[in-house]
Amino acid sequence: MLYRESGQFSTSYPADRRIFRLYQERWAFYLLLAAAFLLIPWLGNDYWFSAILIPFLVLSLAALGLNLLTGYAGQLSLGSAAFMAVGAFAAYNSHLRIEGLPFLLSLLLGGVVAGLTGVVFGLPSLRIKGFYILVSTLAAQFFVLWVFTTFAWFSNDSSSGVITAPPLVILGHDFSSPQGRYLFTLTVVVALGFLAKSIVGSELGRNWMAVRDMDKAAEVIGIALPKAKLLAFAISSFYLGIAGSLWAFCYLGTVEPHGFDLSRSFQILFIIIIGGMGSILGNFLGAAFIVLLPILLSHIASGLLADTIDAGQLENCQKIIFGGLIIFFLIKEPDGLAKIYQTCKQRLQVWPLRF
C-alpha cells in the first residue's frame, strides 16, 4: 500500500475528469515538472542537453502528433516525417521572408502550414480506409521531400540544400545556448502535451476513438466522419510540424530535407508502438526508450566488447534489436510501456497484496 485511492472522492464532475485524480500522482507530476524546469537546467551538461534531452523532447512531441492520428483516430500513417519537414521549412521561410516576424509566430505558422498539408493528404481517408490510407501518407512522404530537394526556393537557393537555422531569440531573450534550447523545447512540449490531453478528453477525442473502434457505428450515432478524420489529420500534422521546427531549430541547428526521410517516419511509428498507442504518457516513455537504447547499446559495445565490432555491425544489431522489440511488444504488450506503467501503478496501490 505505497499509495492508496481510498478516501479520495471526487465531489464534482471536473474533479472526476482531471488528469491526475489522486493527489499522490498530482504531486509526483508537479515535482517532475519542477525538476525538469528548475533542477535539470543547473545539473545537466551540454552533452545531456544536445544529445539526449532535446531529441527526447522533440521526438516525444512528434510521437504525440502521430499518436493523435494513429492511436486515437485509428488512421495509420507512414508520412510523419514529411509533415515535420513541412513545419520546419514553413517556419524557416516565414522567418526569412516576413520581415520582423517573431520566432514564436513563425513556429506557429510552420505548424499551421503543416496542418493544412495534413488535411490535403488526409482527404483520401474520406473515401478509403485501412491500409489504403498508407498510400496517401507515403505519397506525402515522397512528394514533400521531392518538393524541398527539387525547388531551391524553399532553402533560399543555398547550393548545398542545407541551411543554417536562425538564432533563437524570443521576446528579446537569446535561447541559443544548449540550456536555453532545452528550456524552450521543454516549455513548448509541456504546453502542447497539456493541450493534447485536453483534446483527447473532449468531444473530439471521443469521436476519434469512436471512428477508430468502429467507424460504421460512429456514423450511425451521428458523428460526422469527414470532420473527425480531417481534424485528426490537421491537428496531428500541426503537432508534427511544430516538432519538425524544433528538430531543425533547437536540435540540429540546420534545416535540411534528408533529416526527414522515411526512416524518421518509421522511428516515430516505433515510438508509439513501444510507448503505447492511444496514450499521451506513452509517447514520452517510448521516445525515452528509443533515444536511450542506441546510446546504451554503443556503451555496452565499447565497454564489454572493447570495440571488437565496428559501427556497421553495431547498427545491424540495433536494427535487429529494434525489430525484435517491436514484435515482442506487439505480441506481449500491445498497449506498450504506458500499459506496463499502469499495471505497476495498480500493483503498488494494492501492494503487498496481488489484487
Added chain:
Amino acid sequence: MTARNPLLTLEHISLSFKGVKAITDMSFSVAEGEICALIGPNGAGKSSLLNVINGVYQPDDGIITYDGEIRTAMRPHHAAERGIARTFQNIALFKGMSVLDNVLTGRNLKVQSSWLEQAFNVGRAPKEALVQRQKAEEIIEFLRIQPWRGSLVGGLPYGLQKRVELARALAAEPKLLLLDEPMAGMNRDEKAEMSRFIVDTQREFGTTIVLIEHDIGVVMALSQHLVVLDYGKKIGDGPPEAVRNNPEVIAAYLGTRH
C-alpha cells in the same frame, strides 16, 4: 391505436444485393409512441429493414416518411440528426473506450461548443461539459450500469454490453429507437430485466420503438404492434393477438399446431 399519428411510414420499399432480393414491396407504418416488433425467420430481411430505416442501406425503390419528412435516400448521419438511434445485432460499441465515454458519444449531436472551445476549456465548453455529463449519468442510472461507468466496454460481459449499447442509443434522446435483437443470447433473468428497461423507456421518455426479437413470449408481452416478415415480404401486420391468429403467419413462422 389508429388515433395516434404515424411517426414512420414505409411505402413499397424494395432492397436487393447484387440481384438478390432482400426486401420486396414492403409497406407498414409505426405510430408515435408505440412499441412495434418485427418478427420473422432468419434471413427474412428484418435487419436489412432497420438498416434501410436509418440510412445504412439505400432502398432500390419506395418512399419512407419519417416525422413528416418524405425521403427516398438518406445518410445514417442525417438519420441520427433527425432523432433515430439504434442498437445492433452484433454489439457495435467502441471497445477501447469506457462505459461513460461510450454513453457520451451517444450525445455527440447535442454538443454546441466547438472543438477549440473544448480544447482550451473556454467559452461554452466548461458549462456544457457539466450538462453533458449530468445527462449521461442520468441514463447510466436509468439502466443501472453505474458500477461499470469507468470500465472499458470490451471487457464487460455480453449482457452488460447490450445494456451499454442501449444506454448509448438513449443518450441521444431519440424520437425513434431501433433495437436489433436486444435480448439475443440472454438468459431468462436478463431478458426480463431488458424488457423492463424497454418498457420503461417507452413510458418515461415516450420513445417510439421498433425492435427485432425472436422470443415470441417477450414479443407478445412487450409490443403493441407486430409486423411479420418472411422472405423479404410482409405476411402479417397488426396488434399481437390478431397477428397470432393469422393462418399465414402461423404457417410461416409460429408453426402449425398438430
Added chain:
Amino acid sequence: MSFFFEVLLGGLLAGVMYSLVAIGFVLIYKASGVFNFAQGSMVLFAALTFVSLLERGISFWLAFVLTLLAMVALAWTIERWVLRKLVNRPPITLFMATLGLSYIIEGLAQSLWGAQVHGLDLGINDEPFEFQGMLLSQFDIFAACVAGVLVLVLSVFFNKTRTGIALRAVADDQLAALAVGIKLEKLWLIVWTVAGFVGLVAGLLWGARLGVQFSLSLVVLKALPVLIIGGFTSISGSIVGGLIIGASEKLAEVFLGAYIGGGIENWFPYMLAMLFLLVRPTGIFGERQIERV
C-alpha cells in the same frame, strides 16, 4: 513517336519487376490477411544470401537450393514465432509486426553477409538490341519471360493442387477453412516459403540489374501502389498493376519530368494509385465487399 514507344516498352519491362515483388505480397495477403511489409527485405535477404554463396565458390544451382532452404527456415521461424502468436489480432497489428520483421531481416542479412554492393551476373547479355527501330534490353525481355513462367506455375499451383485449393479456401473464409480441417499453420508455412521463392527470383533479377545491395529492400515501396491498382488479392492484378506503374512512371519521368523537375519517379506511382483509389477503391481486380452491420 518511336521514342515514346521505346520509353513505354522500357517502362513495361521494368514494371514486370515490380509485379514480381507484388506477387509475393498477394500470396501472403490472400493466405493470412497480412500486408507483409517485410517482402522487400525478404528479396534482399534472398539475393544477398545467394550472391554470398556464389562468391564463396558454390555452384549456381547448389547456391539456389541452399538459398531456398534458408527461405524455408525463415518462413518457419516467422510462422512459429510471429504469426502464430498474433492470431486474431487486428490487421494493423500484423502489419506493424511485419515492419519489425523487415528490420530484423535487413539487420540479419547485412550482419551475416556485409553491407557492400555485390555484383551478380546471371550470364544474360544486357546489351540492347534493335527491334523495329527501338532499342530494347535483352535482359528485360528475359525478366519478362521469367515472370510469365512464374505466374503460369503459380496459377497451376493454385488451381490444380490440393494446397492451392486449401489456400483459396482460407482466403475466402478462414474460420470455415479451419472447420473443414485445413491446417492453417502448415498452409502459412507453405505460403511464406513460396513468397520467399518469389522473393528469391525477384532478388536475382533485380540484383543482376542494380547490384545486390540494401536498396533492394526498398522495392517494397514500389509494390504498394502496384497492389492498390491491381487489387490486394489478385495475381493477375499485380501483373497488370506492375505494368501500369512501370510504364506510367517512366513516361512521367521522361515527359512530365522535363517540365516540373526530375526524380518524380519516387512519388508518381503513389499519386497514380491515389487517383485509382478515388475511382475504384478496390483496385482493378479486387472485389467490392458488402458492408454488414
